[in-house]
Amino acid sequence: MELAQTLAYDPGMSQTQSLSILFADVSGSTKLFELRGDVEARRLISAVLDALSGIAGRHGGKVIKTIGDEIMCTFPGALNGVLAAVDMQKRMAHDPLFVKENLAIRVGLHHGETLVEANDVFGDAVNTAARMGSTAKREQIVTTASTVRGLTNSGSIKTRSLGAIRVSGKLDPIEIVDVIWQEDLSNVTTVQRAIRLDDIPGSGAKLSIRYRGRVIEISATSQPCTLGRDANSTIVVDNEWVSRNHATIEYKRGYFTITDRSTNGTFVRIGDDDEMRLHRDEIHFRKAGTISLGQSVSNNTDNVLYFQCS
Structure with a gap:
């Protein structure tokens, strides 16, 4: 959900504001288009975005833009944004x-200093909010611990820590939390208990990836490891059936996770389990196993990646 932005800076038209940036997108929209067709899928997604826009307005928010199946909003305060996210879910x-249509959304938000120009916003806070959105899963709200710390009159808002993740442009990992919006709030922590910067889960976790004699080690605080044909990938696999930006491996929510972003899919085998094809989805790594980009291991023996969790 990262946005490509070109900033034409004009001091006379720009101002810095402390805002909450919220991203929400429809989960599984690609499958929706496959199942329902372009016209009906577009109608359903538009209905969702209209509903989310109305909720944003009721919480003092402003819709900046809609991009396909995603909406981007700003709010004057952290509490406005969090309450809007809860009401959206x-x-x-x-x-x-x-x-009836099994539609759901994932929401990410962050409060911080933002550069406002005309009807758009830019800067580090926007990039961080977009990262929260890409981290969130279906029916989930993810935000930064710093955003939750800034809440006033938070009432019954509950959160739980999701550990720390890397965000592009930031030197150190940042702690993130899951906002619990469901009616059943059993077995969750309060805002005060959820935020412990000195207690990051999984800080000792390691993942080793071996490919053609090279070994890459990833820790819980490492930058995401990218796989693909692009020369700037962490691990370059140069085959015609491999996408330029094929897959990403990173530590989030307590697990090392591989996310497929490709055309042909990613084939993963964990331990003695059967090989599975991952396509525009993600799974958690366990134990040890193999990764093959674009083709099954049986058809791609010269380009197999081997992983091991420790």
């Missing part, structure tokens, strides 16, 4: 149309 869970 509740609307999706209780609206008869959305429930």
